[in-house]
Amino acid sequence: MTSNPTKKKNKKSFNIDAPLHVSGKTQYLDDMPELAGTLFAKACYAKVAHGYIKDIDTTAALALPGVVKIISHFDIPGENEIGGIIQDEPLLAEVEVHFIGMPILIVLAKDEITAHKAVDLIQVDIQEKEIITDPIVAFEKNELLSQPLHFQSGNTADAFEKCKYVYEGKAESGGQEHVYLEPQGAYAIPNGDGSLKIYSSTQGPTAVQRTVAKVLGVSMNQVEVDVNRIGGGFGGKEDQASAWASIVAVGSYLTKKPVKYILERGEDLQMTGKRHPYKNTYKIGLDAEYKIQAFEADFYQNGGAATDLSPAVLQRTLFHATNSYFVPNVNTHAYSCRTNLPPNTAFRGFGGPQGMFVMETAIHHAARALGVSPTVIQEKNLLFEGAEFCYGQIAKECEAQNTWKEAARKYDLARMQKEVDDYNLKNSYSKKGLAIMPICFGISFTNTQMNNARALVHVYQDGSVGISTGAVEMGQGVSSKMIQVAALCFGIDTEQVKLETTNTTRVANTSPTAASATADLNGKALQDACDQIQKRFYELARQTWSLSEDAAIQLTQNSIVAGDNKMSWNEIVSLAFQKRINLSAKGHYSTPIIHFDTKTSKGHPFAYHVYGTAITTCTVDCIRGNYEFDAVKIVHDFGSSMNRAVDLGQIEGGLAQGIGWMTMEELIYNEKGQLKSGNLANYKIPDIYSVPKEVEIHYLDTKGADLAILKSKAVGEPPLMYGIGAYFSIFNAILAFNPKAKLPYEAPMTVEKVLMGLYQ
Amino acid sequence: MSNEITVKVNGKSVTEHVEGRDLLAHFLRDKLHLTGTHIGCDTSSCGACTILVDGQSVKSCTMLAVQADGCEVTTIEGLAGNGSLHPLQEGFNEMHGLQCGFCTPGMIMTATDLLKSNPNPTETEIREALEGNICRCTGYHNIVKSIQHAAEKMNA
Numbered sequence: 001m002t003s004n005p006t007k008k009k010n011k012k013s014f015n016i017d018a019p020l021h022v023s024g025k026t027q028y029l030d031d032m033p034e035l036a037g038t039l040f041a042k043a044c045y046a047k048v049a050h051g052y053i054k055d056i057d058t059t060a061a062l063a064l065p066g067v068v069k070i071i072s073h074f075d076i077p078g079e080n081e082i083g084g085i086i087q088d089e090p091l092l093a094e095v096e097v098h099f100i101g102m103p104i105l106i107v108l109a110k111d112e113i114t115a116h117k118a119v120d121l122i123q124v125d126i127q128e129k130e131i132i133t134d135p136i137v138a139f140e141k142n143e144l145l146s147q148p149l150h151f152q153s154g155n156t157a158d159a160f161e162k163c164k165y166v167y168e169g170k171a172e173s174g175g176q177e178h179v180y181l182e183p184q185g186a187y188a189i190p191n192g193d194g195s196l197k198i199y200s201s202t203q204g205p206t207a208v209q210r211t212v213a214k215v216l217g218v219s220m221n222q223v224e225v226d227v228n229r230i231g232g233g234f235g236g237k238e239d240q241a242s243a244w245a246s247i248v249a250v251g252s253y254l255t256k257k258p259v260k261y262i263l264e265r266g267e268d269l270q271m272t273g274k275r276h277p278y279k280n281t282y283k284i285g286l287d288a289e290y291k292i293q294a295f296e297a298d299f300y301q302n303g304g305a306a307t308d309l310s311p312a313v314l315q316r317t318l319f320h321a322t323n324s325y326f327v328p329n330v331n332t333h334a335y336s337c338r339t340n341l342p343p344n345t346a347f348r349g350f351g352g353p354q355g356m357f358v359m360e361t362a363i364h365h366a367a368r369a370l371g372v373s374p375t376v377i378q379e380k381n382l383l384f385e386g387a388e389f390c391y392g393q394i395a396k397e398c399e400a401q402n403t404w405k406e407a408a409r410k411y412d413l414a415r416m417q418k419e420v421d422d423y424n425l426k427n428s429y430s431k432k433g434l435a436i437m438p439i440c441f442g443i444s445f446t447n448t449q450m451n452n453a454r455a456l457v458h459v460y461q462d463g464s465v466g467i468s469t470g471a472v473e474m475g476q477g478v479s480s481k482m483i484q485v486a487a488l489c490f491g492i493d494t495e496q497v498k499l500e501t502t503n504t505t506r507v508a509n510t511s512p513t514a515a516s517a518t519a520d521l522n523g524k525a526l527q528d529a530c531d532q533i534q535k536r537f538y539e540l541a542r543q544t545w546s547l548s549e550d551a552a553i554q555l556t557q558n559s560i561v562a563g564d565n566k567m568s569w570n571e572i573v574s575l576a577f578q579k580r581i582n583l584s585a586k587g588h589y590s591t592p593i594i595h596f597d598t599k600t601s602k603g604h605p606f607a608y609h610v611y612g613t614a615i616t617t618c619t620v621d622c623i624r625g626n627y628e629f630d631a632v633k634i635v636h637d638f639g640s641s642m643n644r645a646v647d648l649g650q651i652e653g654g655l656a657q658g659i660g661w662m663t664m665e666e667l668i669y670n671e672k673g674q675l676k677s678g679n680l681a682n683y684k685i686p687d688i689y690s691v692p693k694e695v696e697i698h699y700l701d702t703k704g705a706d707l708a709i710l711k712s713k714a715v716g717e718p719p720l721m722y723g724i725g726a727y728f729s730i731f732n733a734i735l736a737f738n739p740k741a742k743l744p745y746e747a748p749m750t751v752e753k754v755l756m757g758l759y760q
Numbered sequence: 761m762s763n764e765i766t767v768k769v770n771g772k773s774v775t776e777h778v779e780g781r782d783l784l785a786h787f788l789r790d791k792l793h794l795t796g797t798h799i800g801c802d803t804s805s806c807g808a809c810t811i812l813v814d815g816q817s818v819k820s821c822t823m824l825a826v827q828a829d830g831c832e833v834t835t836i837e838g839l840a841g842n843g844s845l846h847p848l849q850e851g852f853n854e855m856h857g858l859q860c861g862f863c864t865p866g867m868i869m870t871a872t873d874l875l876k877s878n879p880n881p882t883e884t885e886i887r888e889a890l891e892g893n894i895c896r897c898t899g900y901h902n903i904v905k906s907i908q909h910a911a912e913k914m915n916a
Binding site for chain 2: 013015017018019020021022023024025026027028030033178179180181183231234265474477645648649652653655656657680681685686687688691695
């Protein structure tokens with residue numbers, strides 16, 4: 001891997017958490033010391049995907065020594081409801097169950113093993129009803145979780161008539177299990193006055209707080225949620241952390257004891273939702289110059305049994321349905337279909353990848369039919385400055401063509417393609433494939449009201465600084481970035497700054513750590529707080545040194561400086577403290593400019609877009625269907641990266657996760673809604689052999705968006721979509737072996753599918 | 761059934777009563793509060809709980825606590841000597857071989873075993889050694905570099 005040596009090197013590359021991680025001192029939820037008297041919760045969940053609860057027998061479980069209580073929906077003090085966007089998800093099943101893994105009862109016991117045994121002793125008799133696992137079947141029965149969505153620009157009907165080439169087809173992408181290595185969990189501690197403190201492994205502390213308050217029937221100020229850090233989230237702990245927090249909260253509320261629940265991996269896989277599988281149809285029209293004139297698509301999202309975040313995920317599918325291309329006439333429809341699977345949820349990319357896969361499929365299909373390389377069509381249609389997206393936003397600081405051109409130049413695309421072609425001429429049973437994947441990803445929550453954040457800053461009288469924001473550290477390095485922001489504002493060393501836990505009593509009404517926007521939103525709120533204190537120090541310096549209003553003052557290098565006047569940071573802090581100046585500040589930020597009208601599906605929903613281009617090459621063993629990735633070479637628009645190590649890590653990790661989704665991660669439910677890939681032995685995520693042998697990442701020099709923190713563009717989700725290139729590189733290798741391969745456009749491209757494709 | 765076992769953990773001898781069913785991973789975490797050994801999968805698939813038993817890397821969820829009776833166990837907490845980080849810990853720190861950190865102790869312990877038996881591993885040998893450890897965050901490249909960094913340091 002290389003980075004661009006011409007870029008300035010004044011920005012730091014560090015991870016504040018690394019020393020803790022390498023020494024084993026990091027405290028995840030399950031590492032907290034347990035209070036005496038802690039009870040352990042476990043859910044008894046449905047083993048049938050859809051049915052009527054005829055009978056429940058807890059006699060044997062209750063008789064087990066160590067079992068303290070078994071809780072049903074009748075015991076819930078407030079509302080039995082944990083749905084976020086739409087209130088359609090009970091915490092505990094009442095009359096019916098809707099998916100395998102749906103909690104029915106909560107066992108509280110003195111230790112985890114007893115809780116586990118008790119759950120096994122509970123008899124639940126369920127009369128099975130019709131089980132739906134396919135989104136198309138659900139759609140045909142009008143089982144929709146929310147209103148269909150529709151995006152339109154231009155007039156596709158007219159445009160198709162004028163197109164020289166029109167192709168229609170189907171595309172499917174599979175689900176994806178998050179496999180955050182730290183399983184879900186929560187720990188509730190009663191305060192004695194009826195209020196609770198909850199430690200939760202969540203990306204959404206406020207979502208947990210709001211949900212718990214509702215389930216307990218108390219106000220939000222009675223519930224304090226604290227998150228130290230989480231061991232991976234990827235979207236899986238955004239809305240889906242609320243159930244476990246609610247379970248321990250109910251247990252604690254009813255028993256007045258601390259209650260803890262850490263899910264076993266098997267439970268986590270069975271009970272939690274995943275990336276949405278999609279089935280789709282498309283129609284693409286091109287003119288004689290291969291310019292895409294019209295695109296239509298219908299997206300059928302497998303939403304699972306409750307709404308969760310599905311409508312928002314569905315909307316982002318439509319935002320990104322034309323990926324990095326300008327298409328003047330677009331008409332897309334999307335349906336969130338109710339099935340008897342666990343409620344599917346946020347996963348890095350949030351529906352965007354599913355949309356992009358369909359567009360890339362349509363282009364690949366057209367290219368095959370026209371006998372040209374897909375890259376020809378891709379390159380001709382890349383977005384340009386001033387192009388209008390189908391949702392009305394105008395592309396600004398558009399780097400789609402620049403990242404493509406730079407990738408082609410820097411990595412010598414022509415030579416790479418020739419090497420692939422030469423190899424394929426020389427080898428009969430081993431073929432290489434090359435694919436390019438351009439990406440364009442919008443940054444902001446598409447629900448405009450969520451684009452705001454707050455921060456709390458304390459400067460202590462000894463000069464040390466404590467900062468709190470709404471950002472949750474989950475491995476993405478936001479802690480390091482927040483510390484950098486505060487240190488830069490105060491002109492002090494990062495060692496002077498401590499980042500506190502994410503806590504709802506210190507920073508309230510947080511948006512979840514999601515949408516790649518966390519560093520931007522919280523970082524800018526933090527800047528606001530630091531600026532307020534900075535101004536007070538400047539005013540103090542003016543008075544102390546009798547300076548004019550317009551005198552230049554600076555906080556830099558652990559000092560405050562104005563011309564020849566200089567005081568150390570500690571001195572100005574100490575002086576301010578003596579003068580009774582407020583050393584604390586609360587900052588707020590809400591993203592300007594953005595707006596979106598959900599009725600017309602038009603507006604300016606994104607603060608900015610992130611662009612990039614990846615070239616992927618692979619080798620396919622045409623006897624066995626095995627494949628490996630030779631290289632992925634990327635040119636990425638980081639803006640002006642504020643932390644190289646963290647940002648590069650996001651690209652590499654996102655890429656690996658995207659490749660996993662597109663190739664080897666196969667989520668299998670049978671017709672009864674039973675998860676057949678229910679442990680990490682049969683649900684395989686990329687291991688050290690599965691990732692590309694070579695990953696090269698090049699910075700495109702851009703000035704960066706003003707709405708990005710320190711002009712360092714958001715980096716969490718976009719790189720996942722480079723993984724789509726892996727799918728098409730394999731597809732192209734298969735075509736090199738069997739040009740007439742009858743391979744449907746269905747991801748993931750498992751070894752089995754490759755083998756079928758090679759010989760069909 | 762309760763059994764008394766004596767294990768030398770990170771250089772210190774401990775004697776404890778354990779249940780026959782107790783896994784070594786749970787013994788370390790729950791009895792000794794050595795929480796740097798993480799449990800990620802319950803099926804011996806992820807490697808987050810890797811430790812050294814008599815110098816060999818072992819997924820501590822694949823071993824019963826009673827099987828460790830009389831053994832020498834090293835966990836991530838016992839790797840640093842006299843306040844200074846082990847070269848592998850330095851390597852993962854310097855080369856950014858981590859993100860969320862949950863898999864990191866297991867990665868480092870597996871690599872410790874590798875570098876002891878093979879101080880100059882090739883990239884292929886490093887990948888072979890780590891095939892039982894999964895990381896969901898990094899894409900592994902920096903993990904390989906971290907181990908190469910440590911090997912260079914240890915051989916210097």
